[in-house]
Amino acid sequence: MTIEFxxxxxxxxxxxxEWNALLSRSAANYPFLRYEYQRAWWEHLGGGEWPSGExxxxxxxxxxxxxxxxxxxxxxxEGERRWYFIxxxxxxxxxxxxxxxxxxxxxxxAVLDALGSLPATEFRVLDLFNLRAASxxxxxxxxxxxxxxxxxxxxxxQICPVLAxxxxxxxxxxxxxxxxxxxxxRKLRRGMGADDPLELTVAGSGAIEEFFxxxxxxxxxxxxxxxxxRDQFRSIARSMEAAGLLQLAFLQTQGRNVAAFFNFDYxxxxxxxxxxxDPQYASSSPGWILLALLVRRxxxxxxxxxxxxxxxxxxxxxWGGVGEEIHxxxxxxx
Numbered sequence: 001m002t003i004e005f006x007x008x009x010x011x012x013x014x015x016x017x018e019w020n021a022l023l024s025r026s027a028a029n030y031p032f033l034r035y036e037y038q039r040a041w042w043e044h045l046g047g048g049e050w051p052s053g054e055x056x057x058x059x060x061x062x063x064x065x066x067x068x069x070x071x072x073x074x075x076x077x078e079g080e081r082r083w084y085f086i087x088x089x090x091x092x093x094x095x096x097x098x099x100x101x102x103x104x105x106x107x108x109x110a111v112l113d114a115l116g117s118l119p120a121t122e123f124r125v126l127d128l129f130n131l132r133a134a135s136x137x138x139x140x141x142x143x144x145x146x147x148x149x150x151x152x153x154x155x156x157x158q159i160c161p162v163l164a165x166x167x168x169x170x171x172x173x174x175x176x177x178x179x180x181x182x183x184x185x186r187k188l189r190r191g192m193g194a195d196d197p198l199e200l201t202v203a204g205s206g207a208i209e210e211f212f213x214x215x216x217x218x219x220x221x222x223x224x225x226x227x228x229x230r231d232q233f234r235s236i237a238r239s240m241e242a243a244g245l246l247q248l249a250f251l252q253t254q255g256r257n258v259a260a261f262f263n264f265d266y267x268x269x270x271x272x273x274x275x276x277x278d279p280q281y282a283s284s285s286p287g288w289i290l291l292a293l294l295v296r297r298x299x300x301x302x303x304x305x306x307x308x309x310x311x312x313x314x315x316x317x318x319w320g321g322v323g324e325e326i327h328x329x330x331x332x333x334x
């Protein structure tokens with residue numbers, strides 16, 4: 001198995017027609033690994049998280065067909081140049097290699113073989129963020145790197161609560177704690193039965209500025225939304241909308257948006273990317289109501305899961321989320 005490292009945008013662009021097809025057959029079929037998302041991220045390097053980067057996409061072809069991708073780049077962090085997943089670190093919740101299950105082990109070994117053959121000036125450390133703990137990549141890389149005598153370190157980063165969706169809204173409510181079930185029903189009745197009932201709308205990427213307004217109502221999120229990060233979000237929204245994967249949902253009353261969720265609708269699940277709420281309407285619990293409407297909508301559309309992604313906020317577990325760990329794996333050639 002021969003690995004080629006792609007180092008320029010033209011070479012990457014030539015993979016577009018095959019990239020997503022391979023992703024759909026891989027175990028790591030995440031929206032953050034879609035070609036559109038990866039290119040949007042690269043355009044802004046994570047909204048300014050990285051000052052610079054050099055493409056090092058590891059590609060395996062067999063009989064002319066694309067069989068494996070390790071979407072990597074090289075940049076400086078912690079005082080030295082390392083190789084990372086494209087999408088690292090803060091705004092891409094799940095990252096991994098892209099390869100069909102039957103070739104997963106051989107591909108991981110081949111990538112380490114290729115990296116090991118590079119001079120120390122080119123490669124020394126592979127620093128992989130946001131790997132699902134259950135991903136086969138974790139154990140495969142850990143085992144093979146250790147066999148080579150390389151130094152391996154792995155640590156838990158965060159919890160990603162995921163809600164498995166049943167066949168009906170009533171079945172979902174019935175599975176909740178009695179108190180949580182009552183609270184959701186009460187808030188829905190109050191919000192939807194008011195003189196000016198709250199209404200769910202789904203918009204396109206053109207509504208991103210309105211989303212920013214709601215997101216920036218939270219002082220912590222306002223600091224996160226730098227000009228560079230706003231540009232990054234705009235690019236992601238446009239690219240994912242073009243792919244038919246954007247779910248930019250708002251809750252309205254009297255024609256005014258009072259809460260919003262920026263989600264991806266991909267792979268038969270909803271991926272909750274970010275949110276915002278107008279604090280003037282906090283007493284009406286618009287965030288909870290919008291979330292209830294989106295969960296119900298996902299169930300009615302036959303989605304299998306509602307992925308809250310990174311963060312262990314208590315509400316995610318109240319809604320039935322079950323935590324899954326994501327890890328950081330550092331592999332140092334010695």
